[in-house]
Amino acid sequence: MQLKIVLAVLGIVGGSAIALAQTMQSNHGDGMDHVTHGQDKPADAFGLTEPGQGAFAALSEVVRFLEADPETAWSRVDLTGLRAHLVDMDRLITDTVVSETELPDGISALATGDIETRATLRRMVPAHAAQLMRDGRWAVEVSVLENGMELRVTSDDPAVVARIKGLGFFGLMASQDHHRKHHLMMARGNDVHAH
Structure with missing residues (x-):
């Protein structure tokens, strides 16, 4: 029973540590930071062809x-x-x-x-x-x-x-x-x- 509790606690702590590390890297993953989108690229440099509706x-x-x-x-x-x-x-x-x-x-x-x-x-x-x-x-x-x-x-x-x-x-x-x-x-x- 104690072994199960210890494993559960380790799983929660380990998962929290991974989530915290990912959150601290930046607001989003590579290319997902909305603040820097398109600051040094022309509009069509992204290769997109559909600007919305x-x-x-x-x-x-x-x-x-x-x-x-x-x-x-x-x-x-x-x-x-x-x-x-x-x-x-x-x-x-x-x-x-x-x-x-x-x-x-x-x-x-x-x-x-x-x-x-x-x-x-x-x-x-x-x-x-x-x-x-x-x-x-x-x-x-x-x-x-x-x-x-x-x-x-x-x-x-x-x-x-x-x-x-x-x-x-x-x-x-x-x-x-x-x-x-x-x-x-x-x-x-x-x-x-x-x-």
Whole structure:
């Protein structure tokens, strides 16, 4: 019994000594001292590419691009408009409620949500459908409904039909990689599809 007590005391004392030694070295381990983070390194020296939340990251990337471009017409820059579009993108992905119906040749997606989401859908879906229409492998139709939007995408090619069904509403809305170019155009104050 005494041996067990002695071993328990030694374990507690030994563990406390290790914890105390680690605490006294610094506030954190190597590289974890918040006070000295970035004091002698430029922002991108860390190799990080994502400066926080998605919309903030997109704005930050555009600002860096505009600042690096000597041709930027600062009097036309519209980061407030870009921010509004990024809010729409977030609302589209997080707040939209979608009911998809598989068709023999594609899908019909009924998209709805609260009043703000429905307003977002009316701005985003037709504009993105125009981008989808540039791909000649499928046909795209958009209808405004009382409580939202309908996106119908179809094809005669079975491989494309499988792709449409695999993408679904949200995948189709995220496809056609034009977003970064579109964001830069908006930030520069160009009137690109009516957002």
